[in-house]
Amino acid sequence: MKFISSDAIPELLEALSASSVVWAPRELTGSGGTVMFERWRTGDPIDLEHFSSLSAKDVVLPRTEKLFGYTYAFGGGLGGAFGNGAPAGEQLVIEPAEPAPPAVLFGARACDAKALDVLDALFNNPEGEAYNDPQYQSRRKSLTVITLACTTCDEACFCSSFGNGTSEKAGSDIIVYPVEGGLLAEAVSSRGEALLAEPIFEESEQAPPPLAETARIEGLERLEEKLPRLFDDMDFWQEISERCTSCGFCTYGCPTCYCFNIHDEMRSDREGERQRSWDACMFALYTQETSGHNPRPTLAHRYRNRINHKFSYYPENQGKILCTGCGRCIRGCPAGLDIRDVLRAALEEAPREP
Amino acid sequence: MSTSIPQAGIKASEPLRPEPATVLEVIAETANIKTFRIAFDDPALAESFSFLPGQIGQLSILGAGESTFAISSAPSQKGRFDFSVMKTGVVTSAIHELSAGDRIAVRAPMGCAFPTDDWKGKNVVLVGGGIGMAPLRSLLFYLLDHRDDYGELTLVYGARTPEDLCFASDRRDWEGRADLDFAATIDTACTGWDGCVGLVPSVVEEKAPSPENAVAVTCGPPIMIRYALQSLDKMGFREERVYTTLERRMKCGIGLCGRCNLGPKYVCTDGPVFSLAELRELPDEL
Numbered sequence: 158m159k160f161i162s163s164d165a166i167p168e169l170l171e172a173l174s175a176s177s178v179v180w181a182p183r184e185l186t187g188s189g190g191t192v193m194f195e196r197w198r199t200g201d202p203i204d205l206e207h208f209s210s211l212s213a214k215d216v217v218l219p220r221t222e223k224l225f226g227y228t229y230a231f232g233g234g235l236g237g238a239f240g241n242g243a244p245a246g247e248q249l250v251i252e253p254a255e256p257a258p259p260a261v262l263f264g265a266r267a268c269d270a271k272a273l274d275v276l277d278a279l280f281n282n283p284e285g286e287a288y289n290d291p292q293y294q295s296r297r298k299s300l301t302v303i304t305l306a307c308t309t310c311d312e313a314c315f316c317s318s319f320g321n322g323t324s325e326k327a328g329s330d331i332i333v334y335p336v337e338g339g340l341l342a343e344a345v346s347s348r349g350e351a352l353l354a355e356p357i358f359e360e361s362e363q364a365p366p367p368l369a370e371t372a373r374i375e376g377l378e379r380l381e382e383k384l385p386r387l388f389d390d391m392d393f394w395q396e397i398s399e400r401c402t403s404c405g406f407c408t409y410g411c412p413t414c415y416c417f418n419i420h421d422e423m424r425s426d427r428e429g430e431r432q433r434s435w436d437a438c439m440f441a442l443y444t445q446e447t448s449g450h451n452p453r454p455t456l457a458h459r460y461r462n463r464i465n466h467k468f469s470y471y472p473e474n475q476g477k478i479l480c481t482g483c484g485r486c487i488r489g490c491p492a493g494l495d496i497r498d499v500l501r502a503a504l505e506e507a508p509r510e511p
Numbered sequence: 512m513s514t515s516i517p518q519a520g521i522k523a524s525e526p527l528r529p530e531p532a533t534v535l536e537v538i539a540e541t542a543n544i545k546t547f548r549i550a551f552d553d554p555a556l557a558e559s560f561s562f563l564p565g566q567i568g569q570l571s572i573l574g575a576g577e578s579t580f581a582i583s584s585a586p587s588q589k590g591r592f593d594f595s596v597m598k599t600g601v602v603t604s605a606i607h608e609l610s611a612g613d614r615i616a617v618r619a620p621m622g623c624a625f626p627t628d629d630w631k632g633k634n635v636v637l638v639g640g641g642i643g644m645a646p647l648r649s650l651l652f653y654l655l656d657h658r659d660d661y662g663e664l665t666l667v668y669g670a671r672t673p674e675d676l677c678f679a680s681d682r683r684d685w686e687g688r689a690d691l692d693f694a695a696t697i698d699t700a701c702t703g704w705d706g707c708v709g710l711v712p713s714v715v716e717e718k719a720p721s722p723e724n725a726v727a728v729t730c731g732p733p734i735m736i737r738y739a740l741q742s743l744d745k746m747g748f749r750e751e752r753v754y755t756t757l758e759r760r761m762k763c764g765i766g767l768c769g770r771c772n773l774g775p776k777y778v779c780t781d782g783p784v785f786s787l788a789e790l791r792e793l794p795d796e797l
């Protein structure tokens with residue numbers, strides 16, 4: 158393994174910043190302990206102790222991102238009525254978004270890195286089989302993930318329910334282990350290997366520390382089959398979602414929730430950009446149609462969709478569970494919902510007779 | 512019917528970026544429905560663009576937004592295509608402001624078409640109501656263009672009043688054809704209308720096309736679809752032989768944004784065309 162001393166970490170981040178955007182966890186100033194993945198700039202402190210309240214998914218799916226820009230190149234502009242199109246003979250120019258710069262994600266946890274691996278299944282498709290997401294892909298391809306192995310955890314963590322738990326390597330290029338005076342570093346990919354060959358990393362004979370054991374729920378893969386049988390049991394869904402206030406934190410904080418909205422933002426009466434932003438299936442408007450009809454009219458319907466998407470539909474379509482057990486939706490829910498209660502109940506629940 | 516990816520009109524390199532296009536003609540169908548005849552500005556794209564009946568597209572008025580519509584024209588028509596748009600909200604109102612020569616942005620075609628190849632040699636019964644006639648118009652054009660491949664063709668198309676019926680010039684043409692059994696119907700009798708009167712499902716029952724070696728397709732308002740399906744069932748049409756198109760709020764149209772799922776299926780990529788048998792397999796969340 159390699160070793161980097163705590164003192165040398167800012168130097169490493171500085172060097173990486175020369176060619177990449179560096180994301181690292183930092184306690185937000187004046188937040189009383191809220192840690193977030195932020196763009197690191199020289200002199201910024203980093204926090205490798207606390208767990209971030211939102212995930213690191215911004216590095217591949219920014220909360221808001223430009224899809225393309227457009228300009229109506231004609232004299233009068235759009236006037237008061239946005240969206241009268243471009244009148245006869247006038248130009249409508251559509252220009253692609255600028256490519257995103259390469260990035261380094263420093264201090265992700267195993268559950269964050271694995272989430273990237275899970276999302277890759279949807280957003281990177283074999284050519285010709287399904288549409289790809291070129292913006293996701295270009296961010297992902299130029300991303301280096303340096304994952305901080307968890308030696309401690311809290312009661313909300315349940316990554317051990319998903320494959321390798323805290324020793325998961327999927328999605329990472331390098332795993333770093335906290336040890337006395339610095340970090341031990343182990344390459345997972347060839348990109349990681351190349352980075353660890355830099356002289357800032359020293360050779361080390363040290364053994365990595367023991368990792369945390371998080372809570373384990375057995376048999377979550379059985380939910381792919383079980384959940385469809387529970388689908389029509391509205392009493393069940395009502396009961397478990399009763400306290401939810403539809404705030405959407407669970408989806409915004411989640412490293413694997415990827416649903417997005419698309420909307421236009423005018424910059425002036427002549428130009429603007431189409432953007433996409435994080436969306437949440439927990440919101441009523443998500444599926445509301447103009448007629449007023451909503452296929453998911455209540456919280457119970459929406460919560461049912463969230464759980465089914467993660468534990469049944471996505472596994473069926475992409476072969477992977479759309480959850481890594483990071484626990485953020487548990488820590489952050491203002492109503493105290495615990496997804497594990499739902500999963501356990503769903504595993505036990507025999508479908509009620511109709 | 513599965514379709515290859517990517518398709519002309521949707522860039523593999525940027526599937527969410529629409530192509531500029533120009534409105535060639537606007538046809539006022541009813542008080543709140545207009546048909547927009549559109550061509551892509553890029554001549555190579557206009558040339559290579561093709562689609563199959565049932566496929567959809569996304570129209571953008573940049574600044575107002577993007578919405579999903581069925582392509583309503585004949586697939587054999589090269590170089591241009593139609594969308595028939597009912598004015599209901601922000602984007603559809605902005606689209607309704609357009610006149611010939613105005614610019615619009617388009618992503619198309621998307622989604623799966625009606626499995627017309629599987630229907631060869633069969634009779635086809637089309638049951639449409641209101642704006643739901645849009646995809647059926649494209650389908651009917653296709654069937655008429657390949658008339659020898661199919662058996663008897665029946666179309667029942669209904670609307671509330673004569674003024675709510677779209678596609679007047681097409682209807683005149685359809686009425687004159689010996690190889691199409693066509694009835695346009697309105698909900699209640701009124702002066703100046705000497706055609707069929709009655710709700711679409713009951714007119715279908717009166718016509719009583721045989722379910723033998725036949726498929727049926729129904730598109731329209733949810734309530735009409737519900738009763739049409741009951742009628743078709745009563746008449747003996749089996750679930751695997753009955754098709755409809757679904758609507759769900761959509762954004763990306765390419766299976767990524769997560770918006771339009773019905774259980775594990777996405778209306779934008781797995782649909783919008785589904786057989787009743789396929790729908791039975793899916794969760795009841797319409």
Ligand SMILES: Cc1cc2nc3c(=O)[nH]c(=O)nc-3n(C[C@H](O)[C@H](O)[C@H](O)COP(=O)(O)OP(=O)(O)OC[C@H]3O[C@@H](n4cnc5c(N)ncnc54)[C@H](O)[C@@H]3O)c2cc1C
Pocket residue numbers: 445446447448567576577578579580581582595596597598599600601602603604642645646757758759760761762783
């Ligand atoms: C597969 C498919 C085919 C369709 N074909 C046609 C057609 O041929 N002709 C036609 O007039 N209409 C069609 N629609 C309905 C059309 O998409 C909506 O009427 C339109 O999106 C309303 O947009 P708006 O901005 O005017 O309404 P607003 O209420 O201002 O828009 C809100 C948003 O809600 C969504 N939305 C609202 N209602 C619907 C709906 N019923 N279906 C899907 N999304 C909705 C859209 O994303 C829209 O951007 C189709 C819808 C789908 C899904």
Ligand code: SF4
Pocket residue numbers: 400401402403404405406407408439486489490491492493494
């Ligand atoms: S965080 Fe809790 S209250 Fe908020 S939407 Fe999710 S489950 Fe509901």
Ligand code: SF4
Pocket residue numbers: 407410411412413414467479480481482483484485486487496
């Ligand atoms: S569903 Fe909850 S526990 Fe699972 S990945 Fe998302 S935030 Fe983490």
Ligand code: FES
Pocket residue numbers: 760761762763764765766767768769770771772777778779780
């Ligand atoms: S519209 Fe985005 S997934 Fe179907």
